Amino acid sequence: MNPRLYPLAATVAIFLVACFLCWLQFPYMLSTRVAGNLLTDNAYLGIVAVGMTVVILSGGIDLSVGSVIAFSGVFIAVVLRDTSLHPLLVFALLLAITTAFGAGMGALIHHLAMPAFIVTLAGMFLARGAGYMLTIESVPIQHPFYDLIQDAYWLMPGKGRFTLIGALMLASVLAGMILVHRTRFGASVFALGGGEATARLMGVRVARTTVGIYAFSGFMAGLAGIVFSVYTGSGYPLATVGTELTAIAAVVIGGTLLTGGAGYVFGTLVGVLTMGLIQTYLVFDGSLSSWWTKIVIGALLLLFILLQKGLLRLSSGRGAAA
Amino acid sequence: MLLTIRKLTKTFPGARALDGVDFDLAAGEIHALLGENGAGKSTLIKCLTGAYARDGGEIVLDGRPIDPRSTSQAQDLGIGTVYQEVNLLPNLTVAQNLLFGREPTRWGMVDGRAMRAQARAMLAGYGLDIDVGRDLGDQSVAVQQIVAIARAVALSGKVLILDEPTASLDAREVEMLFDVVRGLRDRGLGIVFVSHFLDQVFALTDRVTVLRNGCKVTTERTADLDRLRLIEHMLGRELEQAVEAGARAHASVDRPELLRFEGFGRRGAVEPFDLSVGRGEVVGLAGLLGSGRTETAELMFGVRAAHSGEARDAEGAIPLATPREAIAAGFGFAPEDRKTDGIVADLSVRENIALALQARRGWARPIPREEQKRLAEDYIARLDIRTSDAEKPVGQLSGGNQQKVVLARWLAMNPRFLILDEPTRGIDVGAHAEILRLIHEVVGQGMSILVISSELDELVAVADRVIVVRDRRHVAELTGEGISGETIVAAIAQAHEPGREGEAA
Numbered sequence: 121m122n123p124r125l126y127p128l129a130a131t132v133a134i135f136l137v138a139c140f141l142c143w144l145q146f147p148y149m150l151s152t153r154v155a156g157n158l159l160t161d162n163a164y165l166g167i168v169a170v171g172m173t174v175v176i177l178s179g180g181i182d183l184s185v186g187s188v189i190a191f192s193g194v195f196i197a198v199v200l201r202d203t204s205l206h207p208l209l210v211f212a213l214l215l216a217i218t219t220a221f222g223a224g225m226g227a228l229i230h231h232l233a234m235p236a237f238i239v240t241l242a243g244m245f246l247a248r249g250a251g252y253m254l255t256i257e258s259v260p261i262q263h264p265f266y267d268l269i270q271d272a273y274w275l276m277p278g279k280g281r282f283t284l285i286g287a288l289m290l291a292s293v294l295a296g297m298i299l300v301h302r303t304r305f306g307a308s309v310f311a312l313g314g315g316e317a318t319a320r321l322m323g324v325r326v327a328r329t330t331v332g333i334y335a336f337s338g339f340m341a342g343l344a345g346i347v348f349s350v351y352t353g354s355g356y357p358l359a360t361v362g363t364e365l366t367a368i369a370a371v372v373i374g375g376t377l378l379t380g381g382a383g384y385v386f387g388t389l390v391g392v393l394t395m396g397l398i399q400t401y402l403v404f405d406g407s408l409s410s411w412w413t414k415i416v417i418g419a420l421l422l423l424f425i426l427l428q429k430g431l432l433r434l435s436s437g438r439g440a441a442a
Numbered sequence: 443m444l445l446t447i448r449k450l451t452k453t454f455p456g457a458r459a460l461d462g463v464d465f466d467l468a469a470g471e472i473h474a475l476l477g478e479n480g481a482g483k484s485t486l487i488k489c490l491t492g493a494y495a496r497d498g499g500e501i502v503l504d505g506r507p508i509d510p511r512s513t514s515q516a517q518d519l520g521i522g523t524v525y526q527e528v529n530l531l532p533n534l535t536v537a538q539n540l541l542f543g544r545e546p547t548r549w550g551m552v553d554g555r556a557m558r559a560q561a562r563a564m565l566a567g568y569g570l571d572i573d574v575g576r577d578l579g580d581q582s583v584a585v586q587q588i589v590a591i592a593r594a595v596a597l598s599g600k601v602l603i604l605d606e607p608t609a610s611l612d613a614r615e616v617e618m619l620f621d622v623v624r625g626l627r628d629r630g631l632g633i634v635f636v637s638h639f640l641d642q643v644f645a646l647t648d649r650v651t652v653l654r655n656g657c658k659v660t661t662e663r664t665a666d667l668d669r670l671r672l673i674e675h676m677l678g679r680e681l682e683q684a685v686e687a688g689a690r691a692h693a694s695v696d697r698p699e700l701l702r703f704e705g706f707g708r709r710g711a712v713e714p715f716d717l718s719v720g721r722g723e724v725v726g727l728a729g730l731l732g733s734g735r736t737e738t739a740e741l742m743f744g745v746r747a748a749h750s751g752e753a754r755d756a757e758g759a760i761p762l763a764t765p766r767e768a769i770a771a772g773f774g775f776a777p778e779d780r781k782t783d784g785i786v787a788d789l790s791v792r793e794n795i796a797l798a799l800q801a802r803r804g805w806a807r808p809i810p811r812e813e814q815k816r817l818a819e820d821y822i823a824r825l826d827i828r829t830s831d832a833e834k835p836v837g838q839l840s841g842g843n844q845q846k847v848v849l850a851r852w853l854a855m856n857p858r859f860l861i862l863d864e865p866t867r868g869i870d871v872g873a874h875a876e877i878l879r880l881i882h883e884v885v886g887q888g889m890s891i892l893v894i895s896s897e898l899d900e901l902v903a904v905a906d907r908v909i910v911v912r913d914r915r916h917v918a919e920l921t922g923e924g925i926s927g928e929t930i931v932a933a934i935a936q937a938h939e940p941g942r943e944g945e946a947a
Binding site (some may be wrong): 122123124221298302303304306310311313315318319320321322323324381382383 | 513514517529530531533534538539541542545547551552575576577580773832
C-alpha cells in the first residue's frame with residue numbers, strides 16, 4: 121500500500137473498531153436510526169470540516185468558521201423575521217457574504233504576508249461581533265419553507281431518517297473530494313501545503329489559490345450555518361463557540377497532516393463520524409458525563425499527531441537511506 | 443550560439459553583484475560556471491531565470507533578445523533550472539510533480555490514469571524504473587534530482603541550468619546524474635553547470651567560465667585548463683604584488699602563544715587539527731568553498747561542538763562546547779553570512795553594537811542608554827561607519843557598513859581572539875581596504891585574529907601565517923615570505939596526499 125494512505129487507513133480502522141466495540145455493548149447502535157441521526161446531528165460540522173480540510177491541506181488555518189456559522193444563523197433568522205424575502209434568496213445572499221468574507225481574509229493573508237492564524241482570529245471576532253450587532257438573543261425561525269425542509273427525509277429500512285441536511289453533508293464531502301483530489305485547484309492546494317516557495321516555482325498562482333481556499337472555507341461555513349439554522353430552527357449569536365476547533369480536530373483525526381500537504385477529504389468525514397459516534401455512545405451509556413467526549417477526542421488527537429510524526433520520521437529516514 | 447549574454451550588470455544596495463559579464467552557451471554544450479561565494483554565479487543565474495531584473499546588458503536566446511520577469515516566463519522561453527535543493531514537492535506523486543500545471547483533464551477533472559501514462563513516457567529516456575504513482579518524497583535524492591531535470595527539460599527544452607545539482611549525492615548517484623546530463627547534451631540542449639566540485643567540472647563539462655567579484659575572469663575550453671590555473675582564476679592573485687609590500691611589515695616577529703588547539707576536530711566537518719595562535723597574530727585560513735574552512739571556525743567558536751581534542755591557553759583547558767562558553771573565554775566570531783547570522787537588521791546601529799556586550803553582562807544589569815550611546819558614537823567615529831545617526835536600523839546601511847557594525851560589536855567586547863569569516867564579502871573596494879586597515883590596527887593592540895577568505899590577495903595582505911584547508915583537512919601551513927598567491931594556490935591544488943606543513947617555506 122502507498123504510504124501516503126497509512127493515516128487514512130488508520131482513521132478508517134479506528135472508526136470500524138469503535139463501531140464494533142459499540143455494537144458489542146449496544147447492538148442497537150448499528151441501526152439505520154442511529155446512523156441517520158449521526159449524519160443529521162453532525163451535518164453542519166461535516167460541512168464546515170470539508171472547508172477546513174482544504175485550508176489545512178494548504179498549510180493554513182481558519183479560526184473564523186465557528187463565528188461565521190453563528191452569524192449565518194442570526195442573519196437568516198433576523199432577515200426572515202424582518203423582511204418577506206424567500207429563504208432561498210436569503211441563503212444565496214448569505215453564501216455570497218460569507219464567501220466574500222473568506223475571500224477577503226485570504227487576500228489579506230496573501231498580500232500582507234500575514235499568518236493565517238492571526239487574520240482568521242480577527243475574522244472570528246468580527247463575525248461574532250456582527251452576529252451580536254443583529255441581535256443579542258436567540259431568534260426563532262418561523263417560515264413554512266423551513267418546516268418543509270426540516271421535515272424532508274427519506275425513511276430508510278429500519279425506520280432511520282436520512283434527512284436532507286444529512287444528504288447535503290455527504291454531497292459536500294463528495295464535492296470536496298472532487299475539488300481536492302481531481303482538479304488543478306486541488307493540486308495547487310497540495311502544492312501550497314508542500315511549500316509556498318516551491319509551489320511558486322512550479323507555477324502555482326499563489327494569490328489566486330490562497331483567496332480561493334479561504335473563500336471556499338467561508339462558503340462552506342455559510343452552508344454549515346444554513347444547515348445549523350435548519351437543525352436548530354433558530355439563530356443565536358452565542359451558538360457554535362469553538363466549532364472551529366472541533367472542525368480542526370475532525371480534520372486531524374481524519375488523517376490530514378496539520379502542517380499541510382497531505383490528507384484526504386474522505387478522512388475528514390470519517391473523523392467527524394468518529395467524534396459523533398463517541399457522543400452517541402455516551403448517550404446510550406447514560407451514566408458517563410458528556411465531558412468524556414472531549415477526553416476521548418483529546419486522546420485520539422494526540423494519537424494521530426504521534427502517528428503522523430512517526431510516519432514522517434519513517435519516510436524521511438527511508439529517503440535518507442535510499 | 444544558443445544563448446548570449448552581453449554586459450550583464452546587476453547592482454544591490456552597497457554592492458555590485460555583476461559588472462558587465464559576458465557569457466555564451468552553444469547548443470549541445472555543457473558549460474561550467476564557477477566562482478567562489480559572492481562571485482556572482484547565483485546572481486547571474488537569477489537574472490537568467492527571471493528571479494532578478496537586471497540593471498543593464500542584454501540576453502539573447504536563439505537570436506531574440508529576451509527579458510524574463512519570472513521563473514515561469516523563463517520556462518516558457520525555454521530556460522529551465524534545477525537547484526541543489528530539489529525544488530519539487532515531496533508530498534505529491536512523481537507523476538503530479540512532472541505534470542504539475544499541465545495535468546491531462548477529462549470533463550474538467552484531472553485524469554489520473556492518463557497523467558501516470560504521460561509521466562512514464564516523460565521518464566522513458568532517463569533510465570529510471572520507478573512507480574510514478576508514489577510520492578516523490580519516497581525516492582532517493584538522485585531520483586528526485588532526475589525527476590526535476592525531466593520536468594525542466596519537458597517544460598523548457600532549450601537551456602538547462604543545473605545549480606549545484608550534485609551537492610547531496612554520493613559518487614554512484616553523481617555518475618547516474620552525469621549520464622542523464624550527457625544524454626541531454628547529445629539531444630542538443632545547452633546546459634549550464636554550476637558546481638564547486640572541480641573534479642566534476644573536469645569530468646563533465648566542455649567549457650568553463652569563471653566569475654570573481656561580479657566580473658568575468660575567463661572562458662576557456664575545459665580540456666585546455668588544468669587544476670592549478672582554474673583555481674588561480676577562481677581565487678585571483680593579480681593584485682598580489684600591489685599589496686605585498688605593505689603586508690610583510692609585521693611578518694617575522696616572535697609572538698607569545700595565546701591559544702593552542704590540539705587534535706581539534708569533528709566527524710563529517712573537519713578532521714582533527716593542531717593550531718596555535720600567537721598574541722597579536724593574524725592567522726589566515728585559505729581553501730575553496732566546502733573545504734572545511736568555515737567548519738573550522740564554527741568549531742573554534744563552539745557553534746558546533748568538537749568531537750575530539752581540546753583548546754587551551756596559558757591557564758589550562760578552555761571549554762568550547764557552545765558560543766556562550768566561547769564568548770566567556772574571550773572569543774568573538776563574525777560569521778560569513780552577516781545578513782542572517784551577523785546583524786539584527788531591524789535594530790539600530792547602537793543596539794547592534796551593544797548586543798554582545800549586554801549578553802555578556804546578563805539581562806539583570808542593563809547598559810545605561812547614555813553609555814550605549816557613547817559606545818556607539820565612539821565606534822562610528824573609530825571605524826568610520828557611514829550612517830546618518832546611531833539610531834538608524836542597521837538593515838538600511840550598505841554592506842560594508844553593516845560589516846563594520848558587526849566588527850564594532852565584537853571590538854566593544856574587547857575579545858582576545860576574533861574570528862572573521864569572509865569579512866569583506868560583498869562590500870565595495872573602499873570599505874574593503876578600510877576593514878583590512880582595521881584588522882592591522884586591532885592586532886597592533888594585541889588582539890589575535892583568524893581570517894577566513896576566498897580572496898588570496900586579501901590573505902596575503904593581512905595574514906602572518908596561512909593555513910590551507912582542503913577536503914576537510916588542514917593540509918599546509920605557510921609563514922612569512924612563504925605566503926604568496928602562488929604558494930597558496932599550489933597547496934590547494936596539490937593532489938591528495940597527506941602531510942601537514944609540507945608547503946611551509
